[in-house]
Amino acid sequence: MDLSATLILVGLIFALLWLVKVKTSGKYKLPPGPPALPLIGNLPQIDKNTPFKDLVKFSKAYGPVVTVYLGWQRTVVLVGYDAVKEALVDQADDFTGRGPLPFLMKATKGYGLGISNGDRWRQLRRFTLTTLRDFGMGRKGMEEWIQEESKHLTARVHESKGTSFDPTFLLSRTVSNVICCLVFGERFNYEDKQFLRLLNIISETLKFGSSPIGQMYNIFPWLMEHLPGRQHTAFAHMEEVRDFIKKKIQEHRETLDPSSPRDYIDCFLIRMKQEEDIPTTEFHYENLVSTVLNLFLAGTESTSSTIRYALSVLIKYPSIQEKMQQEIDTVIGQERCPNMEDRKSLPFTDAVIHEVQRFLDIVPFSVPHYALHDVSxxxxxxxxxxxxxxxxxxxxxxxxQWETPWSFNPKHFLDQNGNFKKNPAFLPFSAGKRACVGESLARMELFIFLVSLLQRFTFSYTEGPDGIDLTAQYSSFASLPRRYDIIATPR
Incomplete structure (x- = not known):
């Protein structure tokens, strides 16, 4: 049977499955939503470049809980703070499921913390949170690691000597080295060719996942597997990252001292040995590889992209940059390394960092959840x-929830007296039991790295503030900021 005949047959099978699914749906009181077509569902009604905007439009017609069909996959979209909070926090147990996102399923072989459910998820999440905290995440020890890495960052920026440069991979190297210390027990030289290769793969993988073809893979994986395209290159590159992780695990095995664990991998290997005779254990090799992959990817790209976006914002609004520098100079000066205790005394700086995260909106969909059982x-x-x-x-x-949601406005996080104020709708890390495990680490990195940079440099762009476009270059699975060659002028 040739390829075209195979695809036609597969299409007919899925059309029948679609009819069965729609007929079965009739016995449930589903949330309302727009009419859908067989196989392709509501895809023709959704802009492939900014799909989340059309989902918001649907909610205006059908309410904050909307049923749409992405291809033939039935999807319920929760729109607005009240609906999201009610689901993820108030009914947390019903919404802990993680969807089998095809791209992530293939990249992780179905293992690891990111897309696991049930007992696997509980065991791996509890272990990961405990282990990362033991190695300093959210504590003084981790703060010192980040401060040390900030010195490498500012030294490298100094080397630009006021000439324009693209900060993308410099920031990726800086941020990734922090998670590498936690997971691999080492930092990598900024010129390490293998390290640079891995960071490039991570960047390109996120771009692919946020591109129209990446979206198509998640909707029609059975079709995309049989078609030529970038998806095959993306998975080949992910194998390179997995091979690197496997090599590091083997090095750890050969040098492991159970009485003195050095990092996350050591702790996992020790737990594997302790539970090797327990049939239900989730501490085995495949879960180790894929969880380290989860941590390496998540701990690199999202935070570095946020810092890069913050620099673009400060160039776009030089008065905000100047006000932050004045506040930092008054509280810390230009020499001492910032620490997290300083944040209380830097309300405007803290507000700007929060507003950067809100405005960038780096994961507009969150990572999809999944109904593991019928949910009321x-x-x-x-x-x-x-x-x-x-x-x-x-x-x-x-x-x-926000006074000027479509404008960059640090006042969203300041009260009338200029003190920092929280907003419950600030959920860039999601909420509930599947909220980002690295939230406290990311908050530390954003604060210390950005304050360290502003202590020593003023940032600008050759074409001036008007040359900066703050809309995302890619906006789907992730919102990826545009890249600019910027100028760092020593202060």
Whole structure:
């Protein structure tokens, strides 16, 4: 049977499955949503470049809980702070499921913390949080690692000597070295060719996942596997990252001292040995490889992209940059390394960093959740095997939560006296039991790295503030900021 005949047959099979699914859906009181076509669902109604905006439009017609079909996959979208909070926090146990996102399933072989459920997820999450905290995440020890890495960062920026440069991979190297210390027990030289290769793969993988073809893979994986395209290159590159991780695990095995664990991998290997005779253990080699992959990827790109975006914002709004520098100079000066205790005395700086995260909206969809059983929510039934999208974009840009949601405005996080104020709708790390495990680490990195840079440099762009476009270059699975060659002028 040739390829075209195979695809036609597969299409017919899925059309029949679609009819069965729609017929089965009739026995549930599903949340309302727009009419869908067989196989392709609501895809023709959704802009491939900014799909989350169309999901918000659907909610205006159908309410904050909307059923849409992404291809033939039934999906329930939660729109706005109230719906997202009610699901992820108030009904947390019903919404802990993680969807089998095809791209991540293939990249991780179905193992690891990121997309696991049930007992695997519970065991790996508890262990990961405990181990990362033991090695200083959110504590003084980790603060010192970040401070030390900030010195490498500022020294490298000094080498630009006021000429324009692209900070993308410099920031990736800086941020990645922090998670590398936690996971691999070592930092890498900024000129390490293998390290640079891995960071380039991570960057390109995120771009692919946020591109239209990456979206198509997640919707029609069975079709994309048989078609030529970038998806095959992306998976080949992910194998390179996995091979690197396997090599590091082997090095750890050969030098392991169970009485003195050096990092996350050592702790996992020790736990593997302790539970090797327990049939239900989740501490085995495949989960180790894929969880380290989860941590390496998540701990590199999102934070470095946020810092890069922050620099673009400060160039776009030089008065904000100047006000931050004045506050930093008054509280810390230009020599001493900032620490997290300083944040209390830098309310404007803290507000700007929070507003950068809100405005960038780096994961507009969050990572999709999944109904592991029939879920009752707001008078509706979300059937088992339904993908659930808590639309973080709709929370971070919700008009009733933010005074000027579509403008960059640090006052969103300041009270009338200029003191920092929290906003419950600030959810860039999601919420509930599947919130980002590295949230405290990311907060530390954003604060210390950005303050360290502003202590020593003023940032600008050859074409001036008007040359900076703050809209994302890619906006789907992730919102990736545009790249600019910037100028760092020593102060």
């Amino acid at each position: 929510f707001r008078g509706y039934t979300i059937p088992k095997d339904t993908v659930i999208i808590p639309l973080l974009h709709s929370v971070l840009k919700e008009e009733k």
